[in-house]
Amino acid sequence: MTFLLSFSNIRLLEIINKIMTKKTYNKIKLGIVFVISLIFSISLALNNFFIPITTLVLASLVLFYLRKKVVGVIADERDYEIGGKSALLAIQLTSWIGAIVMFGLYAFSDRNPFYQPIAMTLAFSICALMISYSIIFKYYNKHSFKNEKRD
Amino acid sequence: MKNEIKKFRAKLGITQEQLAEKVGVRRETIVFLEQGKYNPSLKLALLIAKELSTPIDKLFYLEE
Numbered sequence: 001m002t003f004l005l006s007f008s009n010i011r012l013l014e015i016i017n018k019i020m021t022k023k024t025y026n027k028i029k030l031g032i033v034f035v036i037s038l039i040f041s042i043s044l045a046l047n048n049f050f051i052p053i054t055t056l057v058l059a060s061l062v063l064f065y066l067r068k069k070v071v072g073v074i075a076d077e078r079d080y081e082i083g084g085k086s087a088l089l090a091i092q093l094t095s096w097i098g099a100i101v102m103f104g105l106y107a108f109s110d111r112n113p114f115y116q117p118i119a120m121t122l123a124f125s126i127c128a129l130m131i132s133y134s135i136i137f138k139y140y141n142k143h144s145f146k147n148e149k150r151d
Numbered sequence: 152m153k154n155e156i157k158k159f160r161a162k163l164g165i166t167q168e169q170l171a172e173k174v175g176v177r178r179e180t181i182v183f184l185e186q187g188k189y190n191p192s193l194k195l196a197l198l199i200a201k202e203l204s205t206p207i208d209k210l211f212y213l214e215e
Binding site: 072073074075076077078079 | 171172175176177179180183189191192195
């Protein structure tokens with residue numbers, strides 16, 4: 001039995017090594033995201049927080065392993081450049097929309113008592129986002145960001 | 152910035168996929184480079200010039 005299990009494991013590893021192209025990796029990633037979202041929604045409905053966290057950790061490990069097996073380049077300098085620009089724009093948009101909504105909620109807080117805590121949470125979230133962005137930016141500005149480290 | 156990647160690649164008879172593999176980028180990056188829609192890093196430009204056995208100043212040049 002042990003022999004059969006270890007044999008099937010070796011076969012599985014061989015298959016993974018052979019078929020793990022970028023396309024297959026992306027398909028598996030999509031499947032995993034679908035499964036995670038399904039497990040998340042079911043677990044939250046059942047008030048269980050252990051299963052989603054375990055699933056998330058396991059899925060990250062599986063994806064990390066499969067990514068290492070992919071033959072060819074998954075992301076290159078162009079992707080990182082686009083990623084950087086997209087992240088900056090996303091942060092700016094989120095901050096602006098968050099700030100506008102926050103002031104709107106403050107302005108109408110006399111109509112509904114729940115508006116004020118929501119506005120406060122929003123304000124602190126935006127501040128946290130901008131502070132973390134600045135800290136990470138300063139870090140990478142100081143310690144030059146080499147392509148090799150991002151592969 | 153303009154480039155002659157397509158011309159020199161055709162001279163050597165290699166595909167975009169092959170060039171991409173040799174310099175360690177995705178094929179789409181080579182497509183965008185050839186179309187002039189993306190300016191490469193100095194490292195990538197040097198790698199491409201090396202793979203195409205062409206001086207970098209003949210491969211990449213500024214538009215007049």
